[in-house]
Amino acid sequence: MATHSIKMFLKFGQEEHINDLYYNGTIFMNAIQYFRKIEDGELRGDRYEGISRISNYPPGQFEIPALNFKGNYLALQIREAYDTVGGNIFSLYCVSSHGWANPNDFKIDEKIKQFGSHCLVVKDNVKFLSLIEERLKELKVRFNHSFVTYYDKDKVDREITLFEKPLEFEYQKEFRLYVERKSDKPFVFSIGSLTDIAEVYKAKDVVDTLELRVNKKYGEVV
Numbered sequence: 379m380a381t382h383s384i385k386m387f388l389k390f391g392q393e394e395h396i397n398d399l400y401y402n403g404t405i406f407m408n409a410i411q412y413f414r415k416i417e418d419g420e421l422r423g424d425r426y427e428g429i430s431r432i433s434n435y436p437p438g439q440f441e442i443p444a445l446n447f448k449g450n451y452l453a454l455q456i457r458e459a460y461d462t463v464g465g466n467i468f469s470l471y472c473v474s475s476h477g478w479a480n481p482n483d484f485k486i487d488e489k490i491k492q493f494g495s496h497c498l499v500v501k502d503n504v505k506f507l508s509l510i511e512e513r514l515k516e517l518k519v520r521f522n523h524s525f526v527t528y529y530d531k532d533k534v535d536r537e538i539t540l541f542e543k544p545l546e547f548e549y550q551k552e553f554r555l556y557v558e559r560k561s562d563k564p565f566v567f568s569i570g571s572l573t574d575i576a577e578v579y580k581a582k583d584v585v586d587t588l589e590l591r592v593n594k595k596y597g598e599v600v
Contacts, residue, residue, distance in 0.1 A: 382476040382525065385590065387500040387553065389470055390493035390581050399498055400578050403569035405510065407466035407555070410540075411562040414463070422493075426544050428463030431537045432456070455532070465540070465558050466565040470500075472553035473590070476525045481590040487549035490585055497584045502575035509569040510555065517567060519557050526552040 389399060398404045413427040426432075435454040441447065471490065478484045500506045507523070514521045524541045528548040540556055557565055 382474050384476075384503050384553070385473040387470045387472055387503055387506060388584065389498040389500070390490055390584075391496065391498075392494040393496045396494065396496040396498050396578055400572055400576060403509070403572050405468055405513075405555075405567055405569060407468045407557060407565040409559075409562045409564060410463045410465050410467060412564075413467065424543060424547065426457070426531060426538075428540070429457050429459045429538045431458040432531060432534050433458075434533060434535050453532070462562060464560045464562065465556055468555040468557075469550075470553045470555075472525065472551050473588075474525070474551075474553075477551040478590075484590040486585045486588060488585065489549055491581055493581070495581055497579050497581045498572070498576050499579060499584065500572070500576045505575050506572070513567055513569050514557065519559065521555065521557045523553065523555040526550075526554050 389396065391399075395406070399406075410428045413422060413424050416422055433456045435456075437450070437452050438454070439448060439450055441449075471486075473484070510523075511521075522541075526547075527542050528545045529538070529542055531544040541554055543550075543552070559565060
């Protein structure tokens with residue numbers, strides 16, 4: 379498995395929520411069921427969320443013996459999933475080598491502005507993740523976090539994990555925190571003020587002006 383470097387985490391949202399995260403460290407995690415049901419034009423809502431397997435079949439024929447009927451289909455997709463998928467998700471926009479192999483290609487998609495008016499820019503990624511991990515261990519809940527990878531839902535034929543989403547969401551460059559729970563209710567906890575490791579900006583300013591530059595002397599991304 380390839381190792382990727384993370385430059386920064388960004389969290390886009392409405393001003394009151396971003397300020398709550400900034401000043402109080404409030405981590406609000408919606409249930410997977412929430413994301414499966416919400417319809418918002420493939421922003422937060424994803425009907426493929428929690429899918430366990432996708433099978434795509436080439437064109438063929440089908441038959442309904444009871445009706446003495448035969449027909450053709452151009453393509454067939456079968457999705458497997460439990461009626462209810464437990465657990466909660468906290469998503470971050472991740473500026474990393476996982477999202478852009480070449481820093482010169484870096485550009486935040488304009489659609490990200492739809493997530494809200496403000497953006498929390500995390501300056502110390504290691505400290506931020508450590509605070510979350512320490513608090514979740516105190517709460518004695520099982521969790522995992524990783525980059526989200528993206529697949530072509532019309533071509534894939536295999537099992538799907540909770541850290542995979544259809545290509546339509548690739549512009550979100552998601553880094554996901556997953557907490558294992560049976561409940562379908564939100565999960566909320568606090569990691570304390572982030573004022574020493576983060577800053578808050580208008581979302582449009584971050585999307586329009588954030589750049590990655592390569593320090594030619596050291597070969598580092600700045």
